[in-house]
Amino acid sequence: MNVRTKTAAVSTGLNLLLTIAKFILFFITGSIAILAEAWHSLTDIFTSMMVFFAVREKPAGDVTDAGESSETTPDAGAKPPISISDLFNTLNIEQWVSLGIGAFIFIAGLGILNRVFVTPPEVIKQPLISGLLFLVFSVASYLVYRFETSVGEKENSVGLISDGMHSRADMGASLLTGFSLILYHMGLNIDRLVAGLIVLLVFSFSIETIVNVIASARKDETPVFKYKSHILFASLFNASTWRDFAGYLDKQFNLNLARSTVWRKADRVFRWGILIIILAVYFSTCFFTLSANQEGIIERFGKPINRASPIQPGLHVKAPWPVDRIIRIDSRTIRSLNIGNITDKNSFALLWTREHGSEEPFISGDNYYFYPYLTLHYSIKDIFKYRYSYDDVMSLIESQTYQIVSQYFARKEFFELSTDMRSNMGDKVTGDLQAKLDELECGVEIHTVNFKDIHPPIFIASSFEGVIAAYQEKQQKISYALGYQNKEIPESRGEAVRMVEEANAYVKDKIGRAEGDAGRFLLQLPKSPGYMAVTKIRLFLQRMKSALQGREIILVDPKAGMPEIWSDFNKAGQVFDLNREGP
Amino acid sequence: MKKHYAIIIILAVILVIYLVSFTVNENEYVIVTQFGKPVVVYDSPGLHLKLPGFLQKVNRIDKRISVFKPQLIQLLLGDKNPIIVTCYVCWRVSDPGTFFQSINTVDIAQQRLGDMINSQLGSVLGDYQLANIINVDPSEIKIEEIESTIQQNADTKTRGKYGIEVLKVGIRRIAYPSIVADAVYDRMKAERNKEAMKYRAEGNEEAAKIEAQTDRQVSEILAAAYKESEIIKGEGDERATTIYAEAYNKDKDFYEFLKSMEVYKEIISSKATLILSTGSELFKYFDGS
Numbered sequence: 001m002n003v004r005t006k007t008a009a010v011s012t013g014l015n016l017l018l019t020i021a022k023f024i025l026f027f028i029t030g031s032i033a034i035l036a037e038a039w040h041s042l043t044d045i046f047t048s049m050m051v052f053f054a055v056r057e058k059p060a061g062d063v064t065d066a067g068e069s070s071e072t073t074p075d076a077g078a079k080p081p082i083s084i085s086d087l088f089n090t091l092n093i094e095q096w097v098s099l100g101i102g103a104f105i106f107i108a109g110l111g112i113l114n115r116v117f118v119t120p121p122e123v124i125k126q127p128l129i130s131g132l133l134f135l136v137f138s139v140a141s142y143l144v145y146r147f148e149t150s151v152g153e154k155e156n157s158v159g160l161i162s163d164g165m166h167s168r169a170d171m172g173a174s175l176l177t178g179f180s181l182i183l184y185h186m187g188l189n190i191d192r193l194v195a196g197l198i199v200l201l202v203f204s205f206s207i208e209t210i211v212n213v214i215a216s217a218r219k220d221e222t223p224v225f226k227y228k229s230h231i232l233f234a235s236l237f238n239a240s241t242w243r244d245f246a247g248y249l250d251k252q253f254n255l256n257l258a259r260s261t262v263w264r265k266a267d268r269v270f271r272w273g274i275l276i277i278i279l280a281v282y283f284s285t286c287f288f289t290l291s292a293n294q295e296g297i298i299e300r301f302g303k304p305i306n307r308a309s310p311i312q313p314g315l316h317v318k319a320p321w322p323v324d325r326i327i328r329i330d331s332r333t334i335r336s337l338n339i340g341n342i343t344d345k346n347s348f349a350l351l352w353t354r355e356h357g358s359e360e361p362f363i364s365g366d367n368y369y370f371y372p373y374l375t376l377h378y379s380i381k382d383i384f385k386y387r388y389s390y391d392d393v394m395s396l397i398e399s400q401t402y403q404i405v406s407q408y409f410a411r412k413e414f415f416e417l418s419t420d421m422r423s424n425m426g427d428k429v430t431g432d433l434q435a436k437l438d439e440l441e442c443g444v445e446i447h448t449v450n451f452k453d454i455h456p457p458i459f460i461a462s463s464f465e466g467v468i469a470a471y472q473e474k475q476q477k478i479s480y481a482l483g484y485q486n487k488e489i490p491e492s493r494g495e496a497v498r499m500v501e502e503a504n505a506y507v508k509d510k511i512g513r514a515e516g517d518a519g520r521f522l523l524q525l526p527k528s529p530g531y532m533a534v535t536k537i538r539l540f541l542q543r544m545k546s547a548l549q550g551r552e553i554i555l556v557d558p559k560a561g562m563p564e565i566w567s568d569f570n571k572a573g574q575v576f577d578l579n580r581e582g583p
Numbered sequence: 584m585k586k587h588y589a590i591i592i593i594l595a596v597i598l599v600i601y602l603v604s605f606t607v608n609e610n611e612y613v614i615v616t617q618f619g620k621p622v623v624v625y626d627s628p629g630l631h632l633k634l635p636g637f638l639q640k641v642n643r644i645d646k647r648i649s650v651f652k653p654q655l656i657q658l659l660l661g662d663k664n665p666i667i668v669t670c671y672v673c674w675r676v677s678d679p680g681t682f683f684q685s686i687n688t689v690d691i692a693q694q695r696l697g698d699m700i701n702s703q704l705g706s707v708l709g710d711y712q713l714a715n716i717i718n719v720d721p722s723e724i725k726i727e728e729i730e731s732t733i734q735q736n737a738d739t740k741t742r743g744k745y746g747i748e749v750l751k752v753g754i755r756r757i758a759y760p761s762i763v764a765d766a767v768y769d770r771m772k773a774e775r776n777k778e779a780m781k782y783r784a785e786g787n788e789e790a791a792k793i794e795a796q797t798d799r800q801v802s803e804i805l806a807a808a809y810k811e812s813e814i815i816k817g818e819g820d821e822r823a824t825t826i827y828a829e830a831y832n833k834d835k836d837f838y839e840f841l842k843s844m845e846v847y848k849e850i851i852s853s854k855a856t857l858i859l860s861t862g863s864e865l866f867k868y869f870d871g872s
Contacts, residue, residue, distance in 0.1 A: 188640070302608035303628035322606075361764075363757055365719035369767055388610045388647060395650040399671035402755035407726050410717045410757070440673070440751070460768055463775035470779035474786030481793035485800075492801035496808025503812030507819025514823035518830030524841065525834050536840055543844040544865055552856040555866070 007151040007160055008052035011167070014144050015044040018137055018170075029130045029181075030122045033191045036112045036198035037134075037177045039105065043205040044170050046101050051163040095213050102209030109202040116195050124184055124191060131181030138174035141167050173198050204229035242266035285321040290314060293332040295383045299325045310383050329387060331380040334447060337394065339374040339401045341453075352461040361457065362406060368414035373453040376401060376433075378446045385443030393442050397433075400440070401449070404432050418454045426451055602635035612644040612679035624679050644682060648675045648750060649689065653697035657760055658705045662712040667758040670730075672700055672737075673751035681746030692747060699740060700752060703733040716757060726754060 022038035025031075091099070124130075145167040152160030180194040211227050235241040243264075246257040257263045290296050296311035297304050298318050302325075311326075318324040341359045361369040378397065380386045390396050408429060412421060429449040437444050456464050526535045606629070607613045613625040617639045625631055626646070633639040655669040674696060676682045686692045707729055715725040730752050738749040759767055831838040851857070859866065 299609065299628070301628065301630035302606040302611075304609050360756070361758060363717055363759070365717055367717060367767060368771055369759075369764065391610075391645055391647045391649050395671075396648075396673070399650055399652065399753060399755055402669075403671070403753040406754065406756050407724070410726070411719060411721050411724060413719055456771065457768060460772045460775070463772045463779075467775045467778045467782065470782035470786075474782040474789070477786035477790040478793065481790035481797075485793050485797040488797045488801050489804070492804040496804045496811075499805070499808040499812040500815065503815035503819075506816050507822070510816075510819045510823040511826065514826035518826045521830050521838060521841065522833060525837055532837065536837075539841070539844060543848060547848050547851050548857065551851065552854075554856060554858040555861050556858055558860050558862045 003151060004155050004157050004160060005052060007148060007155075008048060008163070011144055011148050011160075011163060012045060012048035012052055014140065015041060015048050015167075015170075018140060019045060021133075021137065025130050025133065029124050029126055031124045031127070031130065031177075031181065031184075031191050032112065032115050032119070032195040033177045033180050033198065034130065034134075035115070036195040036202065037173050039108050039112060040173055040198050040202050040205070041170060042108075043105055043202060043209075044166060046098070046105075046209070047166050047205070048163055050098065051159040054159045091213075091217050095217050098209055098213045102206045102213065105202060105209070106206035109199050109206060112195060112199050112202065116192050116199065121189070121192070124181070127181045128185040131178045131185065134174050134178030134181060138171045138178060141171035141174055145171060169201065173201060207232070236270055237267055239264075239267040242270070283320060286317055286319065288316055288318060288326045290316070290328060293330050294328045295331045297327040297329070297383060297387060299327060304384065304388075307384055327387065329380060329383040331383050331386075334377050334379050337376040337378065337398060337401070339372075339376060339398065339405065341371050341373045352455040352464065353458060355458055356453075362409050364409050364414040364417060365411050366413040368456070370409075370414055370418070370454055370456050372405065372409070372417075372451060374401070374405065374429075375450045375452060376446065377448045377450070378444050380443055381445040382443030385441050387443075389440075390442050393444060396440065396442055397437065397444060397446075400436050401429075401433055404429055404436065408432075414456070422451060422454065599635065603632050604630060605633060605641045606630050608643075610645060610647050612646050612676065614642045614644065614679055614683045616640050616642055621680060621683060626679065642683060644676055644679050645689065646676060646679075648673050649693075651693045651696070652755065653693075653700050656701045656704055658708055660708055660713050660716070661710055662714075664713040665760050665763060666708075666713070666716070667760060668704055668708070669755045670700065670704065670733075671753050671755050672696055672749060673753075674741075674747050674749050676746055677742060677748035678746035681744070683746075685745055686747070692745070695745060696737070696741065696747065696749070699737050700733065703736050703752075707732050707736070730754060 019038060019041040022034060022041050026034040026038055145164045148160045148164030148167060151157070152162075152164060176194050176197065180190045183190060208227060208229050211232060215227060243258060246260075246263050246266075249255055250258055262269070288296070290311060290313045292313050294313060296306075296316070298306050298311065300319065300323060305324075310331075316326075318326060340362065359371045362372055364370060376397065386393055408425070409417060417425065426449045430446050433449065434446045437446065455461065526532045605613070607625045607627065609628045613631070614621050615623045615625070615631075615633050617634070622639070633641065650671055650673050652669060652671050655667055657665060657667045659665055674692070676692075682692070686695060711725055711729060714723050715729075718724055734749055734752040737752065741747040741749055758764070
């Protein structure tokens with residue numbers, strides 16, 4: 001390695017360290033200007049590397065290899081250019097990488113630009129220390145600049161001198177960043193302005209990289225920064241640039257542009273075109289649109305001018321920036337806000353015994369801890385009150401809801417809240433909350449307050465479920481008893497009916513029999529007293545006949561006196577001794 | 584060259600306008616300071632002028648109402664119950680000049696307000712009991728009174744020297760310290776067990792009541808039925824007796840005769856041996872006379 005390559009290598013290393021330090025500072029502070037400056041420093045690494053490759057391959061004092069200073073006229077003393085069709089075939093790996101780096105840095109610049117214009121401002125941390133560090137970085141860049149230019153002059157290397165000049169630009173950017181941070185510490189925030197300026201430098205580098213790589217490929221040279229952005233831009237206002245470009249196109253595509261009247265006035269067309277574009281961009285700020293869910297406020301020098309009627313969706317006209325400013329507010333979208341406990345989306349079910357979100361307990365009037373899950377749906381009904389009354393309306397709604405539900409819970413028993421009052425609770429809280437927010441004039445309409453879940457602490461949920469089980473047991477026992485009642489009483493009623501009916505049947509039987517017997521008696525009773533004696537005799541004899549028929553009869557003649565021995569002639573040998581006791 | 588001058592002049596005019604003008608928005612106060620000294624306060628929106636560059640600086644203060652939550656605080660109530668309270672405060676800048684000089688930023692204002700509100704919470708809640716905060720009897724609850732007292736005390740202190748108006752103080756949430764919370768959890772558990780036992784006992788009680796009532800009702804029904812059936816039977820017997828009496832009373836002798844005949848028939852079994860006198864009425868024709 002010779003002195004030039006060593007110098008380029010040292011420069012690359014220093015730029016690498018500076019870049020790393022600046023990215024670290026960005027992550028600490030959050031300053032967009034530091035981010036832009038870090039990317040700008042990253043470009044220094046690539047330029048130093050290119051210079052390293054350039055000076056490594058070419059001998060000292062060769063002006064063409066090392067490129068020219070920034071004031072060099074483009075294309076002066078160059079080799080005849082090659083055609084566009086052959087251009088990409090002639091690019092070597094180094095040139096392809098350089099082109100890629102140029103494109104990459106351009107895209108990174110767009111990203112930073114987006115942060116400058118779109119991202120809401122953030123508080124910069126440690127601005128004073130960072131600002132002082134950037135002043136140190138600017139000194140480091142100055143030393144790199146001095147080191148490279150002195151070696152470049154001594155070694156007659158334009159590449160090193162050119163890279164040194166780039167380090168000087170980086171010194172300027174670091175100084176600007178450092179002062180902006182110190183001013184931020186003092187209360188003046190120009191972070192975005194500085195970031196915007198440095199982004200221009202980043203864009204400038206990416207364009208320079210692409211242009212110089214292509215130019216060097218066309219002329220078979222080592223890529224160094226021969227063409228500077230500001231010279232490229234200034235040349236667009238020069239008639240000779242357009243003339244040369246027309247000549248090149250004529251040659252490449254066999255056209256005849258150089259002689260056309262329009263093309264000869266291309267520089268003027270370009271100037272007017274630039275002016276028209278600038279004016280068009282400026283006056284485009286007079287037009288704005290509001291989408292279906294939006295309403296708008298126009299502020300003229302900070303004062304709202306349409307208080308009576310918010311701007312509705314569609315295309316509208318206003319005075320240009322900076323006179324009028326449109327403020328778009330999404331007033332129609334129904335937003336939601338979780339209060340208290342927030343359900344975890346991954347929770348598959350809202351069970352008492354499983355934690356289903358981030359939880360914080362509330363206290364009921366009977367001193368129970370419990371976890372309510374509330375979701376509030378609201379939208380903006382008055383965009384002026386919403387915009388100008390409170391700096392954070394969502395925080396107000398959240399705090400007010402917390403207050404109302406806490407006090408509501410503190411007046412009720414847990415079981416009331418979790419059972420019979422639950423259906424009315426949402427409506428009650430919605431009404432109370434709306435009344436409070438109207439009183440506070442925050443311009444918000446509450447649509448619903450949804451109590452998704454109310455449950456006791458997880459580790460005592462089993463006790464609550466035990467109560468429910470005991471309640472079920474109670475109901476079960478009552479049901480069994482009622483079952484017994486349902487069986488016994490109807491059965492006893494049936495038995496009672498049976499008893500009564502049996503009694504009725506008995507009566508019927510008794511009376512029937514009595515009537516039968518009486519009727520028969522009356523029928524048997526002789527109709528004439530004269531018949532009575534003979535009837536009696538007849539009946540007596542009939543009865544005697546039937547009574548004595550077939551019976552064993554012993555006839556005794558009272559005239560013969562009492563016999564000593566009674567003999568049954570039907571039963572031979574059976575003799576009754578009347579004087580003996582027993583058979 | 585003249586064109587270049589024209590462009591430079593136009594750019595210079597734009598730059599000067601940019602440096603000397605500023606807008607005051609609807610939602611902010613602007614205090615213009617000259618080398619740090621407040622020289623003018625703007626509280627109405629519009630376009631205003633100032634000296635350029637660093638000679639005069641524009642300081643913007645939000646005039647809208649801010650809501651912030653002080654740190655949660657543990658304190659003792661008047662009945663020695665410890666609680667943890669989180670609250671919120673609605674405040675706004677009432678005097679931008681005083682605010683700018685004494686507080687300057689929203690963060691500092693909220694720190695100062697937080698100190699004051701927490702102090703007020705401690706002193707005011709010390710005069711109240713837990714039952715004034717958590718109670719199923721709404722007439723005992725005094726939260727609104729507590730909030731109002733804290734707001735008035737804080738507002739009185741901040742309005743003059745801080746340039747801040749405290750519009751509202753609200754208690755967001757109340758909790759118990761962890762040890763008390765554990766005791767609450769144990770109590771809840773014990774109460775649940777008590778409740779479970781009560782339910783089981785009530786179940787037994789209700790079941791026993793229902794069964795006893797059922798038995799009583801069954802007895803009543805059966806007794807009533809027995810009574811009714813016996814009365815019915817008695818009435819039937821009475822009726823039958825009457826029928827018999829009315830019929831047999833027509834001729835008592837004949838009834839007696841018939842009944843005797845039936846009795847003879849029934850009492851003389853087929854196996855009985857009868858000893859009859861030949862001199863009886865039955866055998867009066869037996870001797871051939």
